[in-house]
Amino acid sequence: MENSRREFIKKAALSTAGLTFGGLANGMSAKSYAKIIGANDRINLAILGLGRRLGAYYEPIGLKSSNVELIYLCDVMKKQRESAAQKFSKHITYAPKLENDFRKIYADKQVDAIINATPDHWHAPGTWMAVQAGKHVYVEKPCSHNPREGEILAECQKKYGKVIQMGNQQRSSLESIDIINQIHNGAIGTAYKAVAFYAASRGEVPVPKKAPVPDGLDWELFQGPAPRREYTHDTWDYNWHWYGWDYGTAESGNNATHELDVARWALQVEFPEFVMVEAAKRSFLDDGWTMYDTMDAMFRFPGNKVIKWDGKSRNGHKTYGSDRGTVIYGSNGSVYVDRDGYKLFNRDGKVIKDSKSTGSEAGTALGGGGDMTTRHVVNFFDAVRGKAKQASPIDEGAKSTLLCHLANIAYRTNKSFEVDPQNGHIRDRDAMKLWGREYEKGWEPKI
Numbered sequence: 001m002e003n004s005r006r007e008f009i010k011k012a013a014l015s016t017a018g019l020t021f022g023g024l025a026n027g028m029s030a031k032s033y034a035k036i037i038g039a040n041d042r043i044n045l046a047i048l049g050l051g052r053r054l055g056a057y058y059e060p061i062g063l064k065s066s067n068v069e070l071i072y073l074c075d076v077m078k079k080q081r082e083s084a085a086q087k088f089s090k091h092i093t094y095a096p097k098l099e100n101d102f103r104k105i106y107a108d109k110q111v112d113a114i115i116n117a118t119p120d121h122w123h124a125p126g127t128w129m130a131v132q133a134g135k136h137v138y139v140e141k142p143c144s145h146n147p148r149e150g151e152i153l154a155e156c157q158k159k160y161g162k163v164i165q166m167g168n169q170q171r172s173s174l175e176s177i178d179i180i181n182q183i184h185n186g187a188i189g190t191a192y193k194a195v196a197f198y199a200a201s202r203g204e205v206p207v208p209k210k211a212p213v214p215d216g217l218d219w220e221l222f223q224g225p226a227p228r229r230e231y232t233h234d235t236w237d238y239n240w241h242w243y244g245w246d247y248g249t250a251e252s253g254n255n256a257t258h259e260l261d262v263a264r265w266a267l268q269v270e271f272p273e274f275v276m277v278e279a280a281k282r283s284f285l286d287d288g289w290t291m292y293d294t295m296d297a298m299f300r301f302p303g304n305k306v307i308k309w310d311g312k313s314r315n316g317h318k319t320y321g322s323d324r325g326t327v328i329y330g331s332n333g334s335v336y337v338d339r340d341g342y343k344l345f346n347r348d349g350k351v352i353k354d355s356k357s358t359g360s361e362a363g364t365a366l367g368g369g370g371d372m373t374t375r376h377v378v379n380f381f382d383a384v385r386g387k388a389k390q391a392s393p394i395d396e397g398a399k400s401t402l403l404c405h406l407a408n409i410a411y412r413t414n415k416s417f418e419v420d421p422q423n424g425h426i427r428d429r430d431a432m433k434l435w436g437r438e439y440e441k442g443w444e445p446k447i
Helices: 002-025 030-041 054-062 078-088 102-106 120-132 147-160 174-184 219-223 250-267 371-385 394-413
Strands: 043-048 068-074 097-099 113-116 136-139 164-166 191-199 274-280 294-301 305-312 324-330 333-338 341-346 351-356
Touching: 043 054, 043 102, 043 371, 054 068, 054 078, 054 371, 068 078, 068 102, 078 097, 097 102, 102 120, 113 120, 113 371, 120 136, 120 147, 136 371, 147 164, 147 394, 164 371, 164 394, 174 250, 174 333, 174 341, 174 351, 191 250, 250 294, 250 305, 250 324, 250 333, 250 394, 274 394, 294 394, 305 394
Parallel strands: 043 068, 043 113, 068 097, 113 136, 136 164, 191 305
Antiparallel strands: 191 324, 274 294, 294 305, 324 333, 333 341, 341 351
16 A cells, blocks of 8 residues: 555656546545545655744645645754644644654655755755655755765765755745746846855854753764764754854855855856855854854856855845845846845846745745745645656755855865866865765765
8 A cells, every 4th residue: 555655646647637537437526536636645744853944844734735744743852842743733733743763754654755954964864864765855955064965965866766855945936937037048148147145143152161961852863973072052952053064064054055056046057167265253253153254255167157155144234235145247237136036137237127026035034934935845745746847956956055065165274276167076185175074983874
């Protein structure tokens, strides 16, 4: 029965019409038949990681049209599991199982798909392990902790044939799709440069100090593939982003992923050929933030195309009129695009088209969510069923995420470097040492 149900999910789009005709012809009522279609077409889902991103999934999972059953809520922190169950009870009429260890979920053959919203160091390992267990995966950005992991995910998708989609939800924005298509069709002539930006007013973070592991936290499993270290205060709850490179990918991986993806999408470029970065910690110099909080990065691509990243984590000045977005320059005009819509300018700088989104996708607010995310998650569900083309196949997500990693590597090595435009590999021996990472014994990739 299980194999039949899984096969139906794959073939639902092709078989629905014929089955409907046959079912009614055999005397089955439309109402009774609809229940069978619903049971067969349903996707059994689990969410891994129940932190700030949780609210983004209420709507796409709760929609009746999604036909999804949330059978597991998983997190290494007990209070996160309990809180998530209480919050989801307002959006669904049943109670998912609560689980600490994702490996038990992967062993459950009833589970069809995973939403992976864990910390960055778990994104790729949690995804490739799920795919190897026969699950489809929606993985939040960045899809990897380092460049090699992005390559592994693309290899996994080809080997196992599962849907893997990154949470770069602007790929599902109707306005963004519209203007990117216009750019590709010559609306601003030849698009040659994109400036991606982010400005936030993040505050001071505590200096991490050794502390007892909080009650209810499985610190061993939180660390997972990362090398072991003693627990430090406040690490598990978001500040892992800024406490070194074991778990996080700095603001580049945290937010540049989105805007650099739009920039690369607009310019139709793959891998850069040169990377240059200026970055430093500029605010709260004595706090616990161990990485840059301000970055200017430049990526030069074949065809004389350029992407610039202007990232300010702790200075909210809206240099470009908004807290995040992308400006694309062409030989005959320019475009400003963000989560609220776009403006199309002629070469004189006059607005010739202005399209505003009616949606509510969050900008720099922690957690986020909104109609854009809902469409992106629903697109994932439909791709699993074979009813829709993926808005963001993992190989596309990995290429955009690679730009974030290259910027981080340039910062960490204090070097500019050339890149192989065929595969993104760095043409610098020292910088290339950061292409992968050291894994805790037993957690190494096995593809």
